[in-house]
Amino acid sequence: MENHNFVTAYDFKLHTCFPLLRSVSDVRPPALTSISEPLPFFDGTTRLYICYLCPYAQRAWITRNCKGLQDKIVLVPIDLRNRPSWYKEKVYPLNKVPSLEHNGKVLGESLDLIRYTDANFEGPSLFPSDPAKREFGEQMISHVDTFTSGIYSSYKGDPVEQTSAAFDYLENALGKFDDGPFFLGQFSLVDIAYVSFLERIQLVFSEIFKHDITTGRPKLVTWIQEANKIDGYKQTKVDKEEYLKAFKIKFLA
Structure with a gap:
């Protein structure tokens, strides 16, 4: 019940503060x-x-x-x-x-x-003014290349074993603020920095390695669910079959 109330309250705030995210x-x-x-x-x-x-x-x-x-x-x-x-x-x-x-x-x-x-450009700000959130946001953006390169390098080895710590890092980061399900609470540039890569990584782990990266990571589950409610992101999602074909050529040939 508590989780349901939280999401409902967050949804209301998202509609109120960031209407363009869904319209x-x-x-x-x-x-x-x-x-x-x-x-x-x-x-x-x-x-x-x-x-x-x-x-x-x-x-x-x-x-x-x-x-x-x-x-x-x-x-x-x-x-x-x-x-x-x-x-x-x-x-x-x-x-x-x-x-x-x-x-x-x-x-x-x-x-x-x-x-x-x-x-x-005009439109809702995608980076908060709160100093603590800005500092953590910069830290997370600085980490994104380390995260993605670590995941990609695992594809020639044991991806499930080698990437566990990287996904745990994200799970812990998602617990930093409690006023929303995203890295800085509200949807921001930090989420944008990660979401296109996690979209592909989740697809590859599920379809190629038969592993669910969200297992035991409830905050990551919620993050993915909430990101997929945002039209501004949903409309950019990669074609599943086309991407998997390209992935196999690049990494599994």
Whole structure:
């Protein structure tokens, strides 16, 4: 009963404080390829270049959605397996995603982009003002690359055994604040930094390694459940079969 009351109260707060998290709508345009015509670059349009399979790009996409910026930031998906040459030549010399074309310049790196989007566009703030939460949030964002690299490196060994401590770290972190189910209580950039990777990791462990990463981790269970109620994230979720096919080619070949 206590858990039910907590979630109900949290749901009310989420609707009240972050209405755009649940009211966004989006359409997935087809990915551009090597035969796609160049866009009218630097014409004043703000564009977010992504790849539907890429968890780094998904971070920026989620942030755009949860800020309610679908009409402000145009989504431009790129097929990284058959990318247009003009993307590297005219847009982003590093030739990867995500990148953001804004105010006559192009910015990259997913963690930088989610911060930039939150700070430079309208919409609900995705990082709290509370000093304790900001400090812990920065700590968690700094840890995310360590977390993901550790998980990925386990795929050639014993993933279940090798990753137990990494998932326990997240379970403990989710207990830091008690005013909501997310890392900082309310949904924030910290959750965005992790959610696209955990989406894929959970899928791989379930389908490939036949293991449930949430077993014995009730806070992680709740975190995943609550994240999946947020339209701004749900609309970005990777295609299961397409991702598993790509994973097998990359890691299990």
